[in-house]
Amino acid sequence: MLRETFATRYVTPLREGGSLPGIVEAEDLGTYVMKFTGAGQGRKSLVAEVICGGLARRLGLRVPELVCLELDPVIGLSEPDQEVQQLLKSSAGVNLGMDFLPGSIGFDPLAFGVDAAEAGRVVWFDALVNNVDRSWRNPNLLVWHGDLWLIDHGAALIWHHNWPTAAASAARPYDASDHALAPFGPDVAAAAAELAPLVTEETLADTLADVPDAWLADEPGFAGPGEVRAAYAEVLAARAASVHERVVLGEPTPDRGSRAPGWLTSWPHRRGDAVASGRKDGTR
Structure with missing residues (x-):
């Protein structure tokens, strides 16, 4: 289970983030980026964060620590923005906190090199979880x-938004042509040989146990959280076995943007969510 703590002070919203995450301080003296159950993206976004973050850590990839962060909406009463106040009011209870990584910077492929082995591990992992949000446009990577x-x-x-078609997604290819690490020659085959055997029934069960029952309750077509967890495990296990055979690394799309992205020159970098997702570093 994820560690639990309580939010004690709402510091500031991260307005570049589509889900309007916010920076909060907690009773354990940590600083976290909080993502809210009441945000427009809904609780499935938080479920994805927990499953992907927990699985990545168990596979040896670096991701911010995740915690269950209890929210009393009263802490946001001094926030002048009505949108933020409404978000806090609709998110009472357990939300998701990601450790804030102070001093981290957005990944710049021109300034930070990645070897083929590490690039391969990240690309393989993103193929496993069908991550569509790690492109050169928006790397969602911190240094x-x-x-x-x-x-x-x-x-x-993304398949958990349409469970009747989820099983079929295990056989779908993963187009990594625009992946942020595609230019580094990712060795996906080596990554699969290393990581796929680690995606065991036990690993998946431990990872899925981190998701609060409340976020899995009332899922249409399932009798309860246990069945939902089993459905996630089935799809992920199937993808782990052979998804490396369907990773596509072609030419990136031609509309490549500026080589000096805004998230590199301004902090917090990328759309606040990056800051959010980056427990901007392990230290507090």
Whole structure:
């Protein structure tokens, strides 16, 4: 289970983030980026964050620590923005906190090199969870203390938005042509040989146990959270076995943007969610 703590002070919203995450302080003296159950993306975004973040950590990839963050909406009463106040009011109870990584910077492929092995591990992992949000347009990668950190997985596991077609997604290819690490020659085959055997029944069960029951309750077509967890495990296990055979690394789309992206020159970098997803570093 994820560690639990209580939010004690709402610091500021991260307005670049589509889900309007916010920075909060907690009773354990930590600073977190909080993502809210009441946000427009809904609780499935938080479920994806927990599953992907927990699985990545168990596979040896660097991701911010995740915690269950209890919210009393009263802490936002001094926030002048009505949109923020409404978000806090609609998110009472357990939300998701990601450790804030102070001093991290957005990944810049021109300034930070990644070897083929590490690039392969990240691309393989993103193929496993069907992460559509790690492109050169929006890398969702941080560099902290000289290491690469993965953040913002709320858009992954896209098949859980349509469970009747989820099983078929295990056989679908993963187009990594626009992946942020595609230029580094990712060795996906080597990553599959290393990581796929680690995606065991036990690993998946431990990862899925981190998701609060409340976020899995009332899922249409399922009798309860246990059945939902089993459905996630079935799809992920199937993808782990052979998804490396269907990773496509073609030419990137031609509309490549500026080579000096805004998230590199301004902090917080990328759309606040990056900051959000980046427990902007392990230290507090």
